[in-house]
Amino acid sequence: MHAHDHHEHHGSDLTRAAQSTLEKAGEQWTAMRERVFEVLAGFAKPASAYDIAEAVSKIEGRRVAANSVYRILDLFVGANLAHRVESANAYIANAHPDCLHDCIFLVCDSCGQTTHIDDDSITRNVRSAAQGAGFSPVRPVIEVRGKCADCA
Template identity: 60%
Template sequence: MGAHLDHHLAGDRLVDAARNALVHAGEQWTEMRADVFAALAALQKPASAYDIARNVSALRDKPVAPNSVYRILDLFVRTNLARRVESANAYVVNSHPGCRHDCIFLICDSCGQAMHLDDDVLTGALRQAAAAAGFAEVRPVVEIRGLCRECA
């Protein structure tokens, strides 16, 4: 399978897919998790746990600790509901939670927007190279920085 940008969900369809994926993974879809997911999905660029905690606090009209948000975000990453942008220590919603691929992020240095694409050929080659070097349980992290179409 080569590069693709497909079947991205939004709105209620995204929330339904996320809830189903989390429940299928044996986890509960709680109000707090739903609020964190909604806050993350509403953002147009990668956000820190602090940004998300601030938004959820405003939504709930009471303080929400960033540590609680970090735990939920870790769960979302493990269950493929969110992706972590390593270089920014930030998170983005996975707009196709039922699909598992190693993510390649394209990050705009001007506006901060991040888009991702899946290229199983490229990430597969990285996995093979790492395995040949003796690494096990490889998780490729590929982030490309530059200017997006709008900022270029």
């Protein structure tokens, strides 16, 4: 396997890396964006915008609309701070926002656990096949559904 090597950030180091990446992209790191990112990074499984809005609302002591969270999540996906798990309509924080590459998700149909793996040879082949068909790939999304080791 041709895995992509990178440094994974955790905790406050991840938040600082996300802030740095967003600011390098010319965007502001606001208090609400930080709160949404920290909540997203705190989920053990992919979280929906509604899950995040509910958690942020509890922390803030006021209602935060899911539409506002969706806008922030769209920004995060575009800036490589988060990934969207398409089949679950949910998001996970990118543990290495300073590294841009395509991702592969292994999604457990039993418990919902989603594992992110990198294999540049696979994603390179997907991009090449798409280009061979006359298609210009922007963001390949590869999801493999099945059972994780704990549920198998």
